[in-house]
Amino acid sequence: MxxxxxxxxxxILAAFGIIRSLREKNLLAILFSTGIFLVLGWFTIMTIWKHGFPTAH
Known part of the structure; x- marks a missing residue:
């Protein structure tokens, strides 16, 4: 976990990267930040949904 x-x-850092690259109008940074946000965000959401949020031991 x-x-x-x-x-x-x-x-979370990719979301900040999307905002920053939109302000600077950097197309390649927008592409990579959005890709990371979508792929890892989907993985995180599905992991929480299937296994639950990790608890402290």
């Missing part, structure tokens, strides 16, 4: 937490942090 630690991998899911890391992926969710990357998704």
């Amino acid at each position: 630690g991998l899911m937490i890391i992926f969710s942090l990357i998704v």
Whole structure:
């Protein structure tokens, strides 16, 4: 479950990257940030849905 937490942090950073690249009008950065956001975001959502949110032991 630690991998899911890391992926969710990357998704949050990708969201900030999308906003920043839209402001700078950087098309390649928009493409990569959106791809990372969609792929890892979908993986994170499906992992939480199937296995639940990780709890502290």
